[in-house]
Amino acid sequence: xxxxxxxxxxxxxxxxxxxxxxxxxxxxxxxxxxxxxxxxxxxxxxxxxxxxxxxxxxxxxxxxxxxxxxxxxxxxxxxxxxxxxxxxxxxxxxxxxxxxxxxxxxxxxxxxxxxxxxxxxxxxxxxxxxxxxxxxxxxxxxxxxxxxxxxxxxxxxxxxxxxxxxxxxxxxxxxxxxxxxxxxxxxxxxxxxxxxxxxxxxxxxxxxxxxxxxxxxxxxxxxxxxxxxxxxxxxxxxxxxxxxxxxxxxxxxxxxxxxxxxxxxxxxxxxxxxxxxxxxxxxxxxxxxxxxxxxxxxxxxxxxxxxxxxxxxxxxxxxxxxxxxxxxxxxxxxxxxxxxxxxxxxxxxxxxxxxxxxxxxxxxxxxxxxxxxxxxxxxxxxxxxxxxxxxxxxxxxxxxxxxxxxxxxxxxxxxxxxxxxxxxxxx
Numbered sequence: 001x002x003x004x005x006x007x008x009x010x011x012x013x014x015x016x017x018x019x020x021x022x023x024x025x026x027x028x029x030x031x032x033x034x035x036x037x038x039x040x041x042x043x044x045x046x047x048x049x050x051x052x053x054x055x056x057x058x059x060x061x062x063x064x065x066x067x068x069x070x071x072x073x074x075x076x077x078x079x080x081x082x083x084x085x086x087x088x089x090x091x092x093x094x095x096x097x098x099x100x101x102x103x104x105x106x107x108x109x110x111x112x113x114x115x116x117x118x119x120x121x122x123x124x125x126x127x128x129x130x131x132x133x134x135x136x137x138x139x140x141x142x143x144x145x146x147x148x149x150x151x152x153x154x155x156x157x158x159x160x161x162x163x164x165x166x167x168x169x170x171x172x173x174x175x176x177x178x179x180x181x182x183x184x185x186x187x188x189x190x191x192x193x194x195x196x197x198x199x200x201x202x203x204x205x206x207x208x209x210x211x212x213x214x215x216x217x218x219x220x221x222x223x224x225x226x227x228x229x230x231x232x233x234x235x236x237x238x239x240x241x242x243x244x245x246x247x248x249x250x251x252x253x254x255x256x257x258x259x260x261x262x263x264x265x266x267x268x269x270x271x272x273x274x275x276x277x278x279x280x281x282x283x284x285x286x287x288x289x290x291x292x293x294x295x296x297x298x299x300x301x302x303x304x305x306x307x308x309x310x311x312x313x314x315x316x317x318x319x320x321x322x323x324x325x326x327x328x329x330x331x332x333x334x335x336x337x338x339x340x341x342x343x344x345x346x347x348x349x350x351x352x353x354x355x356x357x358x359x360x361x362x363x364x365x366x367x368x369x370x371x372x373x374x375x376x377x378x379x380x381x382x383x384x385x386x387x388x389x390x391x392x393x394x395x396x397x398x399x400x401x402x403x404x405x406x407x408x409x410x411x412x413x414x415x416x417x418x419x420x421x422x423x424x425x426x427x
């Protein structure tokens with residue numbers, strides 16, 4: 001396997017669940033040696049949906065290419081082991097609840113005294129200061145707190161806000177953010193020799209990907225945001241149901257304007273579902289030509305979606321598109337829209353994508369041989385590089401599979417290792 005761009009970089013990862021394990025998997029794909037430190041019971045995600053103990057599918061995906069060290073950090077000998085490893089690494093990453101790193105003796109202030117060039121990256125739920133700074137956070141909590149959940153506009157069977165269910169969006173965005181920070185800090189250290197602490201959080205990442213709606217700008221705010229916020233404040237004061245609040249939010253943001261959503265949404269066709277993504281005026285005109293629709297009322301100078309007549313015309317356009325699209329097959333429409341240069345795609349299941357022709361052509365999947373499960377196909381690295389190829393560096397590790405080898409590298413003798421194993425300090 002060719003060395004990746006981070007070949008020679010050694011990472012000590014104190015991770016659990018999703019955000020940091022994903023960030024560590026990206027670092028591994030880039031060529032870093034990633035040593036995952038787990039409690040003796042293992043990362044809680046090891047047994048989520050597992051058909052074999054400690055080998056859950058999601059854990060395997062998020063922790064591919066890593067080593068595993070299982071150690072009791074509350075035992076002084078376990079902490080001493082970690083402190084002896086720290087001088088040999090470049091990066092320490094952690095996503096434990098605020099305060100836990102200090103209680104365990106693996107906080108930045110302690111570890112940087114053992115390694116003055118250390119890069120230390122911490123992911124928290126809300127940050128480690130302010131009124132929420134001592135709280136733990138999970139993806140669903142960050143989605144709700146940050147506004148992502150309301151922005152998604154979904155309502156569950158009980159009329160309450162539904163979480164973004166496809167992926168753990170805040171978790172994955174925080175993992176990406178941590179990776180960007182670590183790579184930047186490694187570059188800075190290569191110039192100055194100085195390490196540093198990196199901080200990100202689920203909240204920070206969730207705000208960053210909502211840039212335009214979180215942003216404050218006086219003219220826009222006075223026209224659209226402020227009236228909406230005031231209306232929702234009054235609704236909350238009188239105890240309005242969430243569906244009523246959501247409707248006011250949708251109206252205020254103009255997020256589903258009828259005139260534009262006809263070109264940027266999903267449709268039922270004769271034999272499946274299709275997504276149309278025509279954003280530009282040229283794309284919209286091309287879409288109408290494919291559909292045989294001569295005119296869009298929103299192009300008229302007097303069109304005003306706040307007026308009932310304009311709204312009715314826009315709604316009629318949308319219904320005409322729905323009716324027309326149901327008459328032909330998915331293959332027919334994909335061919336026609338693609339020939340016209342209109343962004344279009346079928347609505348697929350993620351479970352189908354490993355065998356998708358485009359995915360295959362681009363080599364986005366990677367094959368690994370797992371000793372328990374046989375041949376695996378995993379979604380590969382998020383980037384490709386010509387001179388320093390990225391790749392999955394191996395399967396996910398068994399719990400504590402690399403404890404002994406890491407200890408030997410840190411200078412522990414066979415007698416010390418065996419004594420700690422017998423005393424339940426390590427696996």
